[in-house]
Amino acid sequence: MATDKELSDFLKSVEKRAWKRAVYAVRDEDAALDIVQDAMIRLAEKYVDRPAAELPLLFQRIVSNATMDWFRRQKVRNQVVRNFSDFESAGAEGEFDILDTLEALGSTLESESAADSVSRAQILQVIDEAVAELPARQREAFLLRYWEELDVAETAASMGCSEGSVKTHCSRAVHALAKTLKAKGIAP
Amino acid sequence: MNRTENNYRLAASDVVESRFAHTVTARLSERADTVAPEIGERLRFAREKAVEAGRLARQGAVYGLGVTAHGAAVAGFSRSRWWLRIASALPLAALVAGLAIIQESQTRSQISVAAEVDAALLGDDLPINAYRDAGFVEYLKAPPGE
Numbered sequence: 001m002a003t004d005k006e007l008s009d010f011l012k013s014v015e016k017r018a019w020k021r022a023v024y025a026v027r028d029e030d031a032a033l034d035i036v037q038d039a040m041i042r043l044a045e046k047y048v049d050r051p052a053a054e055l056p057l058l059f060q061r062i063v064s065n066a067t068m069d070w071f072r073r074q075k076v077r078n079q080v081v082r083n084f085s086d087f088e089s090a091g092a093e094g095e096f097d098i099l100d101t102l103e104a105l106g107s108t109l110e111s112e113s114a115a116d117s118v119s120r121a122q123i124l125q126v127i128d129e130a131v132a133e134l135p136a137r138q139r140e141a142f143l144l145r146y147w148e149e150l151d152v153a154e155t156a157a158s159m160g161c162s163e164g165s166v167k168t169h170c171s172r173a174v175h176a177l178a179k180t181l182k183a184k185g186i187a188p
Numbered sequence: 189m190n191r192t193e194n195n196y197r198l199a200a201s202d203v204v205e206s207r208f209a210h211t212v213t214a215r216l217s218e219r220a221d222t223v224a225p226e227i228g229e230r231l232r233f234a235r236e237k238a239v240e241a242g243r244l245a246r247q248g249a250v251y252g253l254g255v256t257a258h259g260a261a262v263a264g265f266s267r268s269r270w271w272l273r274i275a276s277a278l279p280l281a282a283l284v285a286g287l288a289i290i291q292e293s294q295t296r297s298q299i300s301v302a303a304e305v306d307a308a309l310l311g312d313d314l315p316i317n318a319y320r321d322a323g324f325v326e327y328l329k330a331p332p333g334e
Contacts, residue, residue, distance in 0.1 A: 007242050011235045016220045019231060029227065037234035044242030124219045127212055146209040147216060174205040177212060 006052040011040055014056070014148075018063050021143055024132050025067045039066045060148055060158045064140065123186060130180040134173050141169035142177075248272070 002010070015036060022032035039062040047058050131139060137159070144155045145166065156163045223231075309316055318324050 001246065002242075004239050004243055008235060008239045011238060015231045015235060016223055016228075017217070019223070019227065020216070020220045033227065033230050033234070036231065037237070040234050040238035041241050044238040045245045048242040048245045124215055127215045128219055131212070131216065142209065143213070143216075146206075147213040170209070171205060174209050178208060 001049050002052040002055060007044060007048070007055070010052065010055050010059075011043075014059060015040070017143075017147060018059070021063065021140075021147075022067055024139055024143070025136060026070055027132075031070060035063065035066045035070055038069075039063045042066070056148065057150065057154050057158060060144055060150065064158060126184050126186060127177075127181065130177050130184070133180065134176055138169045138173040138176065141166050142173035145170050 018039065019032050019036045022035040023029055026032055026035065039059065042062050043055065043059050047055070050058065131142070134142065140159060141155060144150050144158055145152065150158065152163045152166050155166045159166065
């Protein structure tokens with residue numbers, strides 16, 4: 001059973017990322033706050049008897065469900081379905097080298113001496129927007145897998161899909177991000 | 189040979205994708221850490237509210253286990269503090285109601301006995317004042333043969 005401190009520390013460690021994920025999904029900061037608060041209370045009330053180690057996966061699933069509940073309440077299911085459609089590649093995946101993009105992105109972000117804080121903030125803004133533009137399922141898989149650092153099986157359980165789908169969504173998200181960042185001038 | 193090469197390429201691709209993804213999410217974390225103060229404050233408030241809700245739920249769960257361990261018929265409501273309160277008050281209410289019923293029964297019984305005695309006295313041919321006569325009382329106490 002998680003103690004008050006364990007619960008509080010856990011929520012503190014994930015609350016900002018959870019809010020950001022919800023903002024990506026619903027595009028409304030206040031609604032995202034409501035979703036995160038609702039998810040926190042659901043976790044505390046219904047799963048307080050679970051060990052602290054189980055909280056991350058449970059919380060991610062609750063946030064996902066709370067987000068879906070929000071969409072249902074807003075009656076914009078059609079929009080969700082449209083956003084959930086698989087990312088359609090233009091068939092040009094071979095036209096750029098992801099490693100080059102990665103290296104360029106890394107060097108751009110790490111060369112603080114060459115870039116002042118304003119340009120760095122602009123780069124972070126571009127990355128933020130690129131993630132926000134991803135199709136919902138790809139973004140969810142990408143964020144759960146790499147931001148929340150769940151493994152493939154946990155991500156699949158949280159999203160209610162197969163592990164193969166998670167790998168596909170993640171791979172497509174990475175390629176889409178690399179392409180977008182390259183197009184916006186962050187990568188060569 | 190080709191299969192080995194393909195496997196190697198796939199593995200290398202996975203590593204590259206993973207590195208790229210972690211670079212991006214590190215930047216996302218950097219940006220997420222600098223949320224507006226009012227957002228941070230509302231998240232803090234939500235967290236405290238959730239911890240309080242967890243504390244209440246935990247107390248309710250512990251109380252529920254205690255009650256069910258003693259065999260009370262409230263197993264289905266072990267998570268509901270409202271039902272638990274009602275369930276715990278039921279035995280006390282039953283005890284008070286039982287005592288009241290016993291008291292009422294005793295009173296009615298005494299009244300009934302007194303009424304029977306009165307009816308017997310009033311219905312008898314012998315006047316009541318006869319029982320106040322000391323000689324008559326001695327006569328009643330004496331054995332029938334004397």
